[in-house]
Amino acid sequence: PAAEQARKANPQLTGGPLLTAAVEANVGLSIDNLLRRSEVLRSMIAHGQLRVVGAIYDLSSGKVRWLAH
Numbered sequence: 001p002a003a004e005q006a007r008k009a010n011p012q013l014t015g016g017p018l019l020t021a022a023v024e025a026n027v028g029l030s031i032d033n034l035l036r037r038s039e040v041l042r043s044m045i046a047h048g049q050l051r052v053v054g055a056i057y058d059l060s061s062g063k064v065r066w067l068a069h
Helices: 002-009 015-037 039-046
Strands: 054-057 064-067
Touching: 002 015, 015 039, 015 054, 015 064
Parallel strands: none
Antiparallel strands: 054 064
């Protein structure tokens, strides 16, 4: 689903840039799925007790890139 979402949102992309867009879409879909399935997490977020933030860890550099969601 993430790859298809990335293709639809970015029809001009191919190769590495499309892969990057698909990885970012996967993070977003994972967060959405997590929140959709967990009443506890939704409640904690609503009460200011939790914040869910997406990120991508680059294995080669060891750096984390935080994503706005």
